[in-house]
Amino acid sequence: MKAASSLSGAASALAQDKVALVSLAILLTLIAMALLAPWIAPQNPYDPAAIDVLDAELPPAWVAGSDMRFLLGTDTQGRDLLSTILYGLRASLTIGLGAVALQAMLGVLIGTFAGYFGGRLDAALMRLADVQLSFSTLMVAIVLLALLQGLFSTEWYHRYALVSLILVIGVAEWPQYARTVRASALAERKKEYIEAARVLGFGPLRIMFRHLLPNCLSPILVISTLQVANAIIAEAALSFLGLGMPITKPSLGALISSGFETLFSGAWWISALPGLALVLLILAVNLLGDWLRDTLNPRHYRG
Amino acid sequence: MQYGRFVGNALRGDLGTSYFFKEPALDVILEKLPATIELVLCASVLILGISVPCGMFAAVRPRHWLSRSAMGLSILGISVPVFLTGILLIYLFSVELNWLPSYGRGLTRPLLLGWETGLLTADGWLHLLLPSVTLASIMVPLFIRLIRAEMLEVLDTDFVRFAWAKGLRPGRIWWVHAFRNTLLPVITVGGVQLGTMVAYTILTETVFQWPGVGLLFLEAVTRADTPLITAYLLVVGVVFVVTNAAVDLLYGLVNPQVKLAQVGAA
Amino acid sequence: MSAPLLDVQGLRVRFGNTDVLHGVDFQVHAGERVALVGESGAGKSMVAFAILGLLSAPGRISGGQVVFMGDDLVVMPPKALHRLRGRRIAMVFQDPMMTLNPVLSIGTQLMETLQHPPPGLAKVDSTEARQRAIDALAQVQIPDPQSRLRQYPHELSGGMRQRVVIAMALLQGPQLIIADEPTTALDVTIQADIMDMLVGLCDSRGMALLLITHDLAVVAESTQRALVMYAGRVIESGDTAQLTQAPAHPYTDALLRALPQMAAPGARLANIGGTMPDPGALPSGCAFHPRCPHSMADCRQRMPDWYPSPTGAAACHLLDPLRADNGTMP
Numbered sequence: 064m065k066a067a068s069s070l071s072g073a074a075s076a077l078a079q080d081k082v083a084l085v086s087l088a089i090l091l092t093l094i095a096m097a098l099l100a101p102w103i104a105p106q107n108p109y110d111p112a113a114i115d116v117l118d119a120e121l122p123p124a125w126v127a128g129s130d131m132r133f134l135l136g137t138d139t140q141g142r143d144l145l146s147t148i149l150y151g152l153r154a155s156l157t158i159g160l161g162a163v164a165l166q167a168m169l170g171v172l173i174g175t176f177a178g179y180f181g182g183r184l185d186a187a188l189m190r191l192a193d194v195q196l197s198f199s200t201l202m203v204a205i206v207l208l209a210l211l212q213g214l215f216s217t218e219w220y221h222r223y224a225l226v227s228l229i230l231v232i233g234v235a236e237w238p239q240y241a242r243t244v245r246a247s248a249l250a251e252r253k254k255e256y257i258e259a260a261r262v263l264g265f266g267p268l269r270i271m272f273r274h275l276l277p278n279c280l281s282p283i284l285v286i287s288t289l290q291v292a293n294a295i296i297a298e299a300a301l302s303f304l305g306l307g308m309p310i311t312k313p314s315l316g317a318l319i320s321s322g323f324e325t326l327f328s329g330a331w332w333i334s335a336l337p338g339l340a341l342v343l344l345i346l347a348v349n350l351l352g353d354w355l356r357d358t359l360n361p362r363h364y365r366g
Numbered sequence: 367m368q369y370g371r372f373v374g375n376a377l378r379g380d381l382g383t384s385y386f387f388k389e390p391a392l393d394v395i396l397e398k399l400p401a402t403i404e405l406v407l408c409a410s411v412l413i414l415g416i417s418v419p420c421g422m423f424a425a426v427r428p429r430h431w432l433s434r435s436a437m438g439l440s441i442l443g444i445s446v447p448v449f450l451t452g453i454l455l456i457y458l459f460s461v462e463l464n465w466l467p468s469y470g471r472g473l474t475r476p477l478l479l480g481w482e483t484g485l486l487t488a489d490g491w492l493h494l495l496l497p498s499v500t501l502a503s504i505m506v507p508l509f510i511r512l513i514r515a516e517m518l519e520v521l522d523t524d525f526v527r528f529a530w531a532k533g534l535r536p537g538r539i540w541w542v543h544a545f546r547n548t549l550l551p552v553i554t555v556g557g558v559q560l561g562t563m564v565a566y567t568i569l570t571e572t573v574f575q576w577p578g579v580g581l582l583f584l585e586a587v588t589r590a591d592t593p594l595i596t597a598y599l600l601v602v603g604v605v606f607v608v609t610n611a612a613v614d615l616l617y618g619l620v621n622p623q624v625k626l627a628q629v630g631a632a
Numbered sequence: 633m634s635a636p637l638l639d640v641q642g643l644r645v646r647f648g649n650t651d652v653l654h655g656v657d658f659q660v661h662a663g664e665r666v667a668l669v670g671e672s673g674a675g676k677s678m679v680a681f682a683i684l685g686l687l688s689a690p691g692r693i694s695g696g697q698v699v700f701m702g703d704d705l706v707v708m709p710p711k712a713l714h715r716l717r718g719r720r721i722a723m724v725f726q727d728p729m730m731t732l733n734p735v736l737s738i739g740t741q742l743m744e745t746l747q748h749p750p751p752g753l754a755k756v757d758s759t760e761a762r763q764r765a766i767d768a769l770a771q772v773q774i775p776d777p778q779s780r781l782r783q784y785p786h787e788l789s790g791g792m793r794q795r796v797v798i799a800m801a802l803l804q805g806p807q808l809i810i811a812d813e814p815t816t817a818l819d820v821t822i823q824a825d826i827m828d829m830l831v832g833l834c835d836s837r838g839m840a841l842l843l844i845t846h847d848l849a850v851v852a853e854s855t856q857r858a859l860v861m862y863a864g865r866v867i868e869s870g871d872t873a874q875l876t877q878a879p880a881h882p883y884t885d886a887l888l889r890a891l892p893q894m895a896a897p898g899a900r901l902a903n904i905g906g907t908m909p910d911p912g913a914l915p916s917g918c919a920f921h922p923r924c925p926h927s928m929a930d931c932r933q934r935m936p937d938w939y940p941s942p943t944g945a946a947a948c949h950l951l952d953p954l955r956a957d958n959g960t961m962p
Contacts, residue, residue: 199561202602205568209587209595296447300569303449304584316447323453323573327468331457338450346445353441522688524730530686531725532800533718538748546735621735622784 076358083354090347093340097153104146109312116141123332138333139321140310147318148337152344154314158228159295163287165233166294170240171283175271177241178248189245192238200235201297207231208306221309228307232294239286247279281359288352292345299341315341381600382593386586391597395579399601400481401471402567402578405501408494412502413509420506421513422548425521426540436510443507448566452500452573459496467493469575497574504566505559512555517548549620557613564602635702637662637807637840638683643696645675645682645864650912653678654864655696660808665834665841667851667872669887670861673908676844677726679861680810683842684723685713701807714750722801724830726813728793732785738796739765739781745803768799773829791822798830808840815850827854848884849891852876860884863909863919870944880941881948883920918949926950 077083096103108114123136123144136144177188211227212220220227251257251274260270299316301307303323308314310321315337322333375382381391424433446454460468472493474482484490520526521544529543568580575581579598586594618624636659645653653675660666668676681687683698685705698705700721705713717723725731733741742765746756756764762781769777772795785793794814801809811830815823831854834841843855851858851872858875860868860883868881879885906923909915915922921931930936930949939951 197558197561199565201565202561205565205587206599212587213590213592292445299447300449300565303447304569304572305588316449319450319453326453326457327461329461331461334450334453335457338453342446342450345447346442349441349445524725524727525733527686527688528723528725528731528797529733530714531684531717531723532745533714533716533750533804534744535748535750536714538744542736542744543733547733550735622737623734623786 077354080354082350086347086350086354089343090351093152093344093347094156096149097156100146100149100153104143104149106143106146108142108147108150114141122330123336126332136332136336138318139325139330144332144336147313148315148340151313151315151318151337152340154225154308154312155295155298155316155341155344158225158232158298158314159291161229162232162294162298163290165229166236166290167240167283167287169234170237171244171276171279173237174241174244175248175275178245179252179271179275181249181252185245188241192241195235196238198235200232200293201300203235204231204297204301205304205306208301212306221311224308224312228298228301231301232297236290236293239290240283243282243286244276244279247282248275251275251278285352285356285359288348288355292348292352295341295345295348315344381597384586384594384597385591386589386594391593392601394594395582395597395601397480398577398579398582400477400483401576402571402580404483404485404494405497405570405576405578406563406567408498409501409505412498413505416502417506417509417513418545421510422517422540422545424510424514425517425544428518437514440507440510443503444511446503448500448504449569449573451503452496452570455496455500456573466496468496471577497570497576500573501563501566501570505563508559509552509556513548513552516551517544520544520547523547546620550617553613553617553620557610560609560613561606564606634661636660636699637664637701638842639697639699640679640683641697641699643679643682643698644694645678645687646692646694647911648690651694652691652864652911653682656861656864656866658859658866658869660840660842662807663834663838663840664857665831665843665855667843667845667855667858668861669845669848669851669858669884671846671887671908673863673911674861675864675911676846676861677812678864680723680812680842680844683810684717684721685710711750715753718745718801718806719753719804720806721808721810722804722806724794724797724801724809724811724814727817728790728797729785729817731797732793734785736784737781738769738783738785738788742768742781742796742800742803745800764803765799768803769796771802771833772796772799774799790818791826794818794826795829798826798833802833802837805837806839808842809834810842810844812844813846814843816845816847823850824853830854846887847891848876848887860887863914864911865919865947867920867948868941868944868946870941870946874943878942880943880946880951882924882926882950884946886923886925918947 077087101107106114126136138144138147173188173192177185208227208231248271257270257274260274265273298307298314299319302314302316303320305320308317310317313321318337319334319341322330322335322337325333383389384391384394387394420436423430424436427433456468459466470493471484472489473487474484474490475486477483477486484494526539526544529539534543564580567578568584570576571578571580572584579601583595583598585591586598638660640656640658643653643656644651656675656679658666658668668679670676678687678691681691682693683700683705685693687693693706696706700716705716732738736744739762743758743761746761746764747758749755765781766777769780774780774792774795780788780796785796788796794817798814809830814830815826818826827850830841833839841855843851845851855872858870858872859866860875860879860881862883868875868879868884870880875884876888879888909919909922915932917933918924918931918936921927924931928949936947936949937952938945938947939953941951
């Protein structure tokens with residue numbers, strides 16, 4: 064199956080699937096909102112000068128006691144919730160996409176090397192993949208972040224939270240990619256055109272990336288979509304536990320966590336609205352990922 | 367040098383003293399372990415009790431509206447982070463309706479060897495309800511999808527068709543012929559998911575302030591209580607090894623092609 | 633002649649939007665052994681699964697009747713049809729490696745048919761079920777049947793497994809056994825043993841056998857009547873002995889020439905050129921014409937009618953008595 068043709072086939076099938084189409088629309092809207100946050104947000108939630116603590120915990124506009132300046136109300140710090148959600152979306156998406164890009168890079172690299180060279184290197188790398196997979200990503204991330212938090216000052220930790228999260232979530236799940244890429248590299252390396260490329264004197268790197276990689280594009284795309292959802296959930300969980308983004312630069316998870324404390328005093332919106340945004344984001348990615356898998360993988364069952 | 371001494375001590379069951387509790391770290395952990403085990407057990411019962419019938423039904427009657435809704439709900443289920451489910455349940459049943467407690471284990475009674483159980487009091491069960499539903503909520507959709515996919519594959523095999531051709535009672539075909547074979551991959555994946563379950567207990571226990579080892583671990587992290595963190599990780603590692611051995615054993619019991627000697631060696 | 637045990641009339645099967653059986657007619661009388669012959673893809677197995685109502689997912693019966701002991705199985709309620717399975721009509725599948733459930737013991741899989749019937753039918757208690765299972769294993773010549781009950785499929789050889797499968801088919805005393813390529817997956821050396829045993833059992837118990845196979849040699853040795861199928865249609869039918877001696881249809885002839893046993897010593901084995909057409913893209917006229925050595929203009933244009941032949945009947949333009957050059961098939 065040629066990757067390019069199956070991808071364009073998927074594009075035309077997309078128009079016929081309403082759920083997938085709506086998911087894509089929601090996802091694109093959320094991404095656009097995150098990208099444009101600095102321009103469309105009513106307030107810069109990272110700017111302490113713009114925030115007044117006296118505005119804290121104001122309800123959304125449609126609830127009694129609201130302030131019309133804040134459409135979705137304010138959070139515990141007195142920040143405009145809409146702006147904070149937009150910036151939080153930005154953080155969650157950055158970490159999710161960044162972590163998956165890292166996973167994919169590691170996985171594709173290790174997978175092609177293992178598949179192309181085979182032998183002992185292959186055996187060792189795949190054994191490593193098994194070991195890595197037997198650890199729960201979230202558990203490894205919790206332990207690593209706990210370690211980082213213990214080793215460095217709070218200030219340092221807060222400054223590099225974004226990068227730490229990307230690294231910690233990104234190093235874990237490469238075997239998902241490595242296995243797929245390895246399998247197709249193993250299958251392809253015996254084929255004539257690879258032989259021919261080798262005879263022509265092309266180096267192994269060039270052969271791998273020019274010839275092997277295009278053949279695994281569609282599985283990589285499917286894995287990536289589902290992995291983005293997982294990475295976003297992992298980030299939200301870590302931030303909820305206080306191991307992720309600081310409250311001064313909250314991701315959606317950190318925002319939900321800060322709102323949890325005020326839940327009992329009736330300020331439900333601080334948790335609920337970022338929660339809704341988070342679920343919408345993950346659901347859209349998951350639905351799209353499921354649909355992609357069903358469309359690109361001919362052997363499947365439809366419910 | 368220091369590491370060598372630690373390993374030596376650890377082998378004797380001494381994992382150091384918790385900075386915060388001023389007690390042997392292992393004792394602190396073991397004291398909190400029953401709470402976590404009860405939570406995980408209760409959640410596991412829910413997970414199996416819901417996902418097995420739902421997953422099987424969705425495979426046997428893929429076009430039935432119940433199957434379609436189960437599959438739709440399951441994708442929603444895996445898209446809601448476990449802590450958010452917890453928060454939602456607390457808001458609904460504790461804050462708004464005021465029906466169920468939102469934190470702690472409630473009344474506990476001593477059971478055996480210092481095991482304090484909440485399973486003997488009505489109050490304990492009420493406290494257990496929301497946390498176990500929360501913990502189950504993340505695994506149920508995963509297992510429904512897994513069981514359905516594996517079951518669909520098994521239903522398409524020759525031996526299931528042959529079972530139909532033999533004229534067996536349909537229940538026998540689904541539960542004995544198809545389900546026993548579906549179980550094999552489900553047991554394998556279930557074993558892998560155990561590690562994830564540990565991480566989810568940390569989240570669930572944090573939301574509900576459930577006094578188990580997960581909450582203890584997170585508190586130890588914020589207090590930089592290194593001996594306690596180490597002790598927790600070691601205990602989790604031991605639990606992991608033991609449960610994986612149990613999973614292998616279970617696999618051998620279901621699959622006659624695996625000799626028990628092989629299981630023992632694995 | 634009494635009413636046939638099984639009377640299949642105009643049976644059509646459709647997979648999604650593609651017709652795979654285009655009206656199949658044949659009868660099997662009580663105690664009779666009938667073969668359904670053809671290459672893979674001819675639709676033979678489809679007939680078997682359609683009779684039992686066990687077509688898989690996109691496949692369904694789109695027309696015709698399957699009258700068994702006076703009842704049409706096509707319109708019968710699914711529960712009533714299921715009660716006939718194994719009890720009146722039993723089936724032996726092609727590959728014994730795949731037919732037996734790997735996680736259940738032989739004994740369990742034998743006895744369960746007696747102990748776990750569909751609702752409304754009498755159960756047999758475990759002592760009797762066990763005894764009948766042992767008897768059935770003994771009948772298919774499995775040594776030491778008692779100890780076999782505890783064994784699992786993977787502990788038995790392919791031949792042994794197929795014997796077990798046949799024992800399962802016999803267990804409830806069916807009137808008809810449908811055997812779908814029962815020896816194809818087996819070692820050549822034991823194929824004849826299994827086939828002889830199956831024929832012997834049918835004879836001694838007065839069971840009818842519908843044998844589905846691609847192998848005309850097996851047909852010649854074990855059946856009384858044969859039907860040859862090509863691309864979803866029966867194209868020749870008749871007495872087995874005559875049909876395998878002097879076939880009327882060029883396709884049957886070609887099948888026969890492809891057999892090593894039938895070729896004259898030293899002669900080259902004839903291959904049938906080309907392949908079975910895809911059900912979605914059948915050639916015009918007679919579906920066999922692109923591969924037929926006697927293909928004429930008529931063959932491309934219209935479906936042949938049925939004509940009587942020395943062996944029975946066949947659907948081929950060559951047999952048309954009104955043709956100038958009729959009946960001169962070399």
